[in-house]
Amino acid sequence: MKFSEKLRQEADPIYEAIFKHPFVQGIAEGSVPKEALIHYVKQDYEYLTAFCRIYGMAVSKCENREEMSFFQNQIGFILHEEIHPHNNFCEAAGVRYEDLQKAPLAPTAHHYTKHMLEAAAGGTLGETLTALAPCPWTYWEIGSRLMKEVDPSPNHPFYDWITFYADKEVSKITNTFKKLIDECAEKAGEREREQMCENFLVSARLEHRFWTMAYEQETWEMVNSSLNQGRN
């Protein structure tokens, strides 16, 4: 069994819980509370900004231009394409995207971005890739499964979101992640493979928590308004 298949198998209960999550089921049913959509976009905008920076760190670990090119394309994908699903949520919530940008990170988004950052700062390319992979991989599975199970019509409120993540582009991205992870795992020793696995499972769990964070509008306790303003 390929290393990436083993990771997916170990994470299966987490993937299943993500699909059953009330936020994700709300996307299926076309009914997510407005406050949850807003909190999600605020946090995800910051999360994806951090993701771009981490892709930049991953470039410094690449051994060839083909790998570099993948990460470069991924930065473009986040900056120019992944704004569409955010816009879909903003339209559904009746708010302007610009008004949701530069929010401080809530605890789970903070935890998740710092987890990926740590993997990239101190880890190998394989350890970095496995911390990043649940991001496209869980969304591809959510998108393609909603496409099959809901088969949304264009007037479904989350038609754009679902079709975006069910698109073959996201499948291609996920497959490239798997291929690169398998190549790294081949060359890695036992200890590195264990770390790769741990990074993957922690990120998959944080994917689940990210949905809960948005659904419950998680914030820090005892945040005063001045701390709540600018970037962190």
Ligand SMILES: Cc1ncc(CO)c(N)n1
């Ligand atoms: C938290 C999170 N995970 C995955 C994706 C998909 O890119 C996203 N936009 N946000």
